Amino acid sequence: MFEQRLDVLRDGLDTRYAAQWRRLREQCDWYRTQTPPTEHPSASITYFGPAAANLALAYRLTGNDGYRAEAARWISAAIGFPHWGKAHMPDHDLDAGWLLHGLSLASTWLGDDFELADALRAKLELQGSRLYEFAGESEGSWWSSSYWQNHNWICYTGLAAAGYALGRPEWTDRAKSNFATVIELLPADGSSMEGVVYWRYGVPWLATYLDLLQDQEGLDWWQRFPFLANTFSYRLQQCAPGFEENIDHGDCHDRRSGHSVALYRKLASAYRIGEAQWLADLVSERFFWREAYASGVKPGVMPEAYLEMLWYDDSVLPVDPEKSAPLSAYFPDLGLVTARTGWDDEATMVSFKAAPGGGHQAWETSHRLDRERGWDTLSAGHHHPDSGSFVLTSRGAFLAVDEGYSNRKRAGDHNLILVDGFGYADEDRYHVYKGIPYERQADMVDVLAADGMAHATARIAAMYPPELGISRLDRTLVFTPAGRIVLLDRCAADEPRDWTLLLHADWPIAYVPAVGREEIALRSGAAQAWVRFHTPVTVEASVTEVEANPTSSTPSLRLTRTMHTLRATAERSTVATLLTTIEPTSALHPAPPTARYVRAHLGHTVTFADETVLLAVDGADAAQAVDGPGRVGGRAASGAGGAVRCVIETPDGRITV
DSSP states (O other): OHHHHHHHHHHTTTTTTHHHHHHHHHHHHHHHTOOOOSSOOSSOOTTHHHHHHHHHHHHHHHOOHHHHHHHHHHHHHHHHOSSSOSSSSTTSSHHHHHHHHHHHHHHHHHOTTSTTHHHHHHHHHHHHHHHHHHHHHTTTSGGGGOTTSHHHHHHHHHHHHHHHHHTOHHHHHHHHHHHHHHHHHSOTTOOOTTHHHHHHHHHHHHHHHHHHHHHHHOOOOGGGOHHHHHHHHHHHHTBOTTSSSBOOOSSOSOSSOOOOHHHHHHHHHHHTOHHHHHHHHHIIIIIHHHHHHHOOSSSOSGGGHHHHHHHOOTTSOOOOHHHHSOSEEEETTTTEEEEESOSSTTOEEEEEEOOSTTOHHHHHHHHHHHHHHOOOOOOOTTSOSOTTOEEEEETTEEEEOOOOSOSSBOGGGSSOEEETTBOSTTOSBSOTTTTOOTTOOOEEEEEEEETTEEEEEEEOGGGSOGGGOEEEEEEEEEEOTTSOEEEEEEEEEEEEEEEEEEEEESSOOEEEEETTEEEEEEEETTEEEEEEEOSOOEEEEEEEEEEEOOOTTSTTOOEEEEEEEEEEEEEEEEEEEEEEEEEEEESSSOOOOOOEEEEETTEEEEEOSSOEEEEEOTTOOHHHHHHOTTOOOSOOOBTOOSSOOEEEEETTEEEEO
16 A cells, blocks of 8 residues: 555655645755754654654655665664663653654665665664563553553554564554554544643554554554544634634643644545645644744654655545534533634634543543453543633633643642632642542533533532532533623532632733723733623632643653632632623723623523523523523523523524523
C-alpha cells in the first residue's frame, strides 16, 4: 500500500499535492539549518522521530540524495544516544515510543543500502527490546495497561513500528492485542477525558497505528473503532467560536494547541467527514503558523508534515460546519454539554461537564479490571476535578475560564462551588481520581442540547469530603438561544456550611457604577458579561495562581497562570439556593444588564429583555407556572421523566425541558 501511495503522490507533487509537498520540503529545509545535539539534552528528544520520517519520505518521493544525507545526520545523532529519554523513564516512555516509530519508518523507507542501515537496525533492536520488556514487566500498571491515555498509544505504536521493521512478531502481536482492547474500551461518543490539547497530542497515534496495521498486515480496523469514527465531532464542538482556539477543559498548555491538520485529513479520508477536510483547510490556510509558534506542546504541529502528505485524500469534499453541524451537542460518556449561538468569531458559547474520573466507561471498566486482576489502569491524571464547571466564551474572548494545566489539581481552580472553603475530597495532587472509592462519582442528568440552547444538571455532592455531610449539590445550567446563562445551585448539608460560588476570569473583575447598585462584569478584549446574583450572597474578588510543569521530561519547564476570581458566598446554612445570571455583551458598546428575578411559587423565574427562563422547584412542573395544569408541551430532556424542569420563552416561541 505504501509503495502504491508513493506512486500517486509523485505524480501529483506539482499539481494536486503541491501544497502538501511544499509543507514537507519546507520542513526538511528547516532540519537542514539545525544542528542536532550530540549529547542527550535534558529536555525531550521526541522530535528526532518525525525528523527522520520527514526526511526519509522526501527522499523516497524525489530521489534527492540531499534528503538522504540529511536523514543520516539526524539518525546518526539519535543512534549515538545511549538511552532514549533522560529525565523521566529513559528507554521506557514517550521518547522511546516517538523515536522507535519515526526511525523505524525511516529504516524501511531508506532501504538496506542506506549508509547507516545496519547501525540503525541494531539501535532499533536494542531500544525495541527495552520497551517490549518494560511493557511486559509493568503490565497492570502505568502505560502498559492504561488503555485510555496517550502514553499507551504512543509507546505501543512505536513498538509496533519497530516490530514490523525488524520482523519481530512478538512485538507487533503485543501491540495488536493492546489496541484491540483500546478499541473496545474507548467511549463510542468520541469524547476525550484528557481534554483537547492531549486529544491533539495523543489521538493521532491511534490513527497512526491503524494506518500501520493496514499497511503491514492488510487489516482494516477503521470501521470497528467507533471512538475514532466519532471523535472529530467531539473536537469540533470543543472549538471556540471562530475555530482558532479551543475550550480548555483538562490539562491544556494553552488555548491554541488544539489542531492537527494531519489527523483531520486522516479522519476525513477514513470516515468521509467533509467537515474534517474543511477544518484542515482552514487551519492550513489561516491558523497553522500561529499555532506553530504559540503552542506549548512539543514537538508540535510542524513535524507532522509527512503525515499531512500521506493522509491527504482530495476525493473528500470540504463541508462548512456552519451549514451542517449542530449548535448544541451532548457527549454522555464525559457528561459534556456544549451550546453556541453560532460558529463565527462573534458568537457566544458554553461548555459544561460532569462525569466520573476518566468518563463513565473508563471509570466502570478500570474498576472492574483492577478488582479482577489486581491492576491499576485508569491513569486519568489529565482529567481535572471539574465536574459541574463550565467555560464561557463570547466575541472572540474567554470570559468564565478554566485553569489550563495544573499539577496540583483543585476544584477551587474551576468555576465550581467550595463548601466551607473545601473542594473535592483527595484533591490537591496530580491524579485526583487515583485510589478513590468507586462511589465517588459525578454525573450529568436532565440534558437537553438542541438548536443552540442547553439545559443540564450536574450532580456533584459525592465529590466532596464525606465529613462535610453534603447531601445535595446540584448545579443546573441553562444556556438560552441568545447566549445568556442561568445557573441554579441547590445545596444541602447536615450542618450549616458556607457555600461559595467561584467565577474565574483572565482579567480583573470589573465593578461598574449603575443607578441604585453596582454591577459586576467579567471583561476580556471586546467581550463583557454582566454577572448578577439573585439570592443573598456576600461577594468579593481575589486572585488565584496556578503553576504547572507540563512534562516530566523537562523538569525545569514551568507554566504559570493568574486568574481573577469572583467569590459569592451564601453563609452558614444547611440548605442554600444560589441563582446566578451571566449576560454576555460587547465590552466596547455594552448593552445594559436586563436579568431580573421574579418570584414564582413553582420555581425560579428569571426574565431578560427578550427571554424568560423558569426553573422548577423539586417535584413541581415548570410549565404549570406559565400555562397552568394540562398545557405542557415541547421537548423533554433525556432522563427528564414526565415533569417539565425548565421553560424558556423567546421571541420565537417556547422551549420546555
